Amino acid sequence: MLGFSRKNEFEVDGRTVVITGGSDGMGRAAAGLLASRGAHVVVVARTEAKLQATVTELKSKAANMLKQRFHYIVADLTEASECERVIAEINVWNEGSAPDVVWCCAGFCHPGYFIDVPVNIQRQQMDTVYWTAANMAHATLKNWLSPVPPSGQMRTDRRHLIFTCSTLAFVPIAGYGPYSPAKAAIRSLSDTLSQEIEMYNGAYSQRHRNSAPAADVKIHTVFPMGILSPGFDNEQKIKPELTKTLEEADKPQTPEEVAQIAISALERGEYLITTMFVGNVMKSTALGPSPRNSIVGDTLMSWLSNLAFLQVIPDLRNKAFNWGKTNGLPQPPCAE
């Protein structure tokens, strides 16, 4: 081969990919792109009609219509038992094999000032944002990491568990109190699992001596900025004006753009993935103890971002203060 080519760390041709929240927005776009790269795709969400439409679309995007298979499962992933069922059904559909990639995209945002949003809705945000991802990760990893005796061990390619977060996990914006904490919790889970998984990967490296998992596993988390999705249209209807002002630096991307950029980063083997420059700055100021994609690049970016944020954080707080000074207290929210 001529020229420089780097190994693709995220080969999906002929492999089975599960996408939660795969019937809309970024999840649906990612499903389409992976279908066009030769993956068998299973989409999971609550509304059957949207899933059916998605599977029809996936068939039209397949790289090889005769070889590739597509499937959907209706499930509310806030229930742990539903995630177990989803994984069990996929193992059967996949002729006894576990899926190779699980990408958690389910979730939506209910913005609003903290005291204006009823506590039960805030709990629901934790359920739809954090628990759909954590439940799915639990069911998936239990399936992937169950020990196989040496006699049953064959070479299996690396498996990937991918979370979808938001740059709001890194930087606070007033009006996202019901949502950002759930995304920050996903980031913490991702960092913890990326360390814990090394124990299993170590056992796998010695698989011919001991019982070990059937494959090596890698964790990744994607941190988009705004995505022009059906979910985004809903949140814009109830979002406080101040929040819209504070997030002016965000230029929302299409689901296809976000999915394409995320997949390219997965192919480069990145761990914490952002989709545009401002997102990278937000990540870099909050990088803390997370594993780096590159030592030099991430370290330089974190120094520069920390300098920028000496100004950004006071500026956001001033804008909030001046908003109150000018406009007084917000109107109470409309009845839901």
Ligand SMILES: NC(=O)C1=CN([C@@H]2O[C@H](COP(=O)(O)OP(=O)(O)OC[C@H]3O[C@@H](n4cnc5c(N)ncnc54)[C@H](OP(=O)(O)O)[C@@H]3O)[C@@H](O)[C@H]2O)C=CC1
């Ligand atoms: N839109 C944005 O601006 C941003 C979004 N994100 C995150 O990116 C991800 C994708 O967002 P977006 O593209 O807007 O997606 P959408 O809001 O357009 O779609 C959400 C998907 O999740 C599914 N879903 C929601 N709740 C559940 C549930 N309890 N169980 C199973 N499936 C569920 C929906 O289907 P159904 O309703 O039928 O179940 C749908 O397929 C989300 O995690 C979101 O938080 C991050 C940054 C910005």
Ligand SMILES: CCCCCCCCCCCCCCCC(=O)[C@@H](N)CO
């Ligand atoms: C030079 C660097 C300056 C940085 C300034 C900070 C600007 C903050 C932008 C906030 C962007 C929020 C995007 C995520 C939105 C999201 O997750 C919801 N829409 C959920 O659906």
